[in-house]
Amino acid sequence: MHYDYLCPICHGQLRVGDKLVFSARTRENKLGLIFLSPELGNYTTEHHPSFDIQEGEEYLYHCPICHAKLNSRENDKLVKILLVDEKGDEFEIFFSGIAGEKCTYRVKDKEKEEFGPDKDKYKQYFDLPDEYRKYL
Ligand SMILES: [Zn+2]
Incomplete structure (x- = not known):
């Protein structure tokens, strides 16, 4: 199973080897790189020890390319990227930018799949009626 993960803005590849790479920043402007697992529902993260990730702290994620x-x-608590599967189908992936929150949503048209123990936290955001969502 090999999926590509793309920046929704520049369509650059965010997956390098078996990691997704992001540049992250706290509200206090601490900056660092975060590596996430490309496996949906796997919340293993890697970062340099000098970039001290605090549970519960909110991170802004940036594309490392653009x-x-x-x-x-x-x-803005949810980070959005794109996933392209081996058939070329494109999905939107949302995950929490708050350290320690384990939830991921894979969305395509009206279909949504949820992953992680905290998946109920942002559920209501995806359960909005379609007539309202299109104005978002
Ligand atoms: Zn980009």
Whole structure:
């Protein structure tokens, strides 16, 4: 199973080897690189020990290629990237930018799949009626 993960802005490849790479920043402007697992529902993260990740702290994720902010415009606690599967189908992936929160959503049109023990936390964001969502 080999999926590509893309920046929704520049469509650059965020997956290098078996990691997704992001540039992250706290509200206090601490900067560092975060490596995440490309496996949905696997919340293993890696970072340099000098970049001290605090549980519960909110991180802004940036594309390491074009530096665009990847936190969703509608809900900036969620980070949005794209997934392209082996058939070429494109999905939107949302995950929490808050350290320690384990939830991931894979969305395509009206279909949504949820992953992780904290998946109920942002559920209501995806359960909005379609007529309302299109204005987001
Ligand atoms: Zn980019």
